[in-house]
Amino acid sequence: MAPEPLTPANTTIVLVDYAVGFANLLGSHDLTSHIHNVTGLAKTAKWYESGLVVTNGESSKPSGPLYPELLEVIGDEPVIERATDFNSFLDKRFAAAVRAAGRENLVIGGIATDGCVLQTVLGGLREGYRVHVAVDASASLTTEAHETAIQRMVQAGVVPVTWFSLAAEFQLDPTFHDTPHRMRLMQENVPAMAMSVRSYLNALQQGKRAAAAV
Numbered sequence: 001m002a003p004e005p006l007t008p009a010n011t012t013i014v015l016v017d018y019a020v021g022f023a024n025l026l027g028s029h030d031l032t033s034h035i036h037n038v039t040g041l042a043k044t045a046k047w048y049e050s051g052l053v054v055t056n057g058e059s060s061k062p063s064g065p066l067y068p069e070l071l072e073v074i075g076d077e078p079v080i081e082r083a084t085d086f087n088s089f090l091d092k093r094f095a096a097a098v099r100a101a102g103r104e105n106l107v108i109g110g111i112a113t114d115g116c117v118l119q120t121v122l123g124g125l126r127e128g129y130r131v132h133v134a135v136d137a138s139a140s141l142t143t144e145a146h147e148t149a150i151q152r153m154v155q156a157g158v159v160p161v162t163w164f165s166l167a168a169e170f171q172l173d174p175t176f177h178d179t180p181h182r183m184r185l186m187q188e189n190v191p192a193m194a195m196s197v198r199s200y201l202n203a204l205q206q207g208k209r210a211a212a213a214v
Contacts (some may be wrong), residue, residue: 012051016110051101109134
């Protein structure tokens with residue numbers, strides 16, 4: 001049986017532990033690209049109006065608060081601070097927030113992939129959710145640690161996704177089909193693709209000028 005599409009109505013995006021104290025420790029992804037991917041995933045949740053649950057460790061600890069770029073995107077969205085649990089579902093407030101979102105699909109991104117992301121993903125499976133991991137919006141200290149954690153999740157039944165492919169799937173929903181969300185995401189968070197579009201549009205303009213001059 002083909003899986004049903006991910007839609008804003010049936011999906012909750014979960015953001016786990018994007019704390020400033022971890023950022024410069026990450027070795028699996030370039031930091032600039034990582035922040036683009038994280039904020040892109042958050043914008044996807046906000047603009048397409050999916051479920052959204054945000055969690056972090058205690059901001060008073062050395063790991064600190066969430067990335068300021070992420071806080072700017074999520075605005076007044078509540079951040080559930082956990083004490084020690086690697087599996088966020090062991091925190092009653094977090095588990096209640098995911099249940100309250102009322103959606104059967106989870107898309108989880110965070111850091112570290114082989115730590116709180118892995119354990120939260122496995123926790124979501126145990127709770128009966130259909131779990132997806134945003135591989136490019138997650139990161140670890142090494143590429144090996146990141147990729148090994150992804151392999152373990154996939155073997156457990158988790159589906160890997162990328163944040164921009166998720167946005168494209170949300171765009172297919174009739175409610176959002178004609179909105180500019182995906183183009184805006186590309187312009188703000190996928191710089192290389194945005195430059196390619198500008199190059200294409202410039203070529204069209206040059207062609208029109210050449211034709212008019214004949």
